[in-house]
Amino acid sequence: MESYEVEINGKTYPVKPVRNISAHNIKHYQIHGGKSIPFIKNSDQTKMEEGEVFAIETFGTTGTGRLYDDVSVHVQLYKVIREQFGTIVFCRRYLERLGQERYLAGLNSLVSNGILEAYEPLADIKGSYSAQFEHVS
Numbered sequence: 001m002e003s004y005e006v007e008i009n010g011k012t013y014p015v016k017p018v019r020n021i022s023a024h025n026i027k028h029y030q031i032h033g034g035k036s037i038p039f040i041k042n043s044d045q046t047k048m049e050e051g052e053v054f055a056i057e058t059f060g061t062t063g064t065g066r067l068y069d070d071v072s073v074h075v076q077l078y079k080v081i082r083e084q085f086g087t088i089v090f091c092r093r094y095l096e097r098l099g100q101e102r103y104l105a106g107l108n109s110l111v112s113n114g115i116l117e118a119y120e121p122l123a124d125i126k127g128s129y130s131a132q133f134e135h136v137s
Contacts, residue, residue: 006062018059020066026053077106078115089119 004015019040025033025048037054038044048054059067077100081090084098095103110116 013062015060016065018061018067021059023054023056074106074109
């Protein structure tokens, strides 16, 4: 793949393979089955076995050849949450009131990484209203 190039807006860029991405096996109801095959040659001896299903994804880039999760959006969202709410419980509509857009993936990431804790909404029957009051002294 390194011999390929792409032309974008009249400029030619070399295309490199992404080195930190690998193929992975797929199991029933499981997208990442636990077995991976590197995209580039290395010393890994993992083998595909008969009957296994793999997702072979070829990734190329005009950048460095290494991809990473862009957490900058999550960091910005966390900063807003910390400044606006501190450790107080809040709900998603509060983020919307603050003008935050496209926050759901960032919010899910903060929860899945244990930075924020999720509380499920409490509900009664459809159409009813519920309220809560708490006094701490």
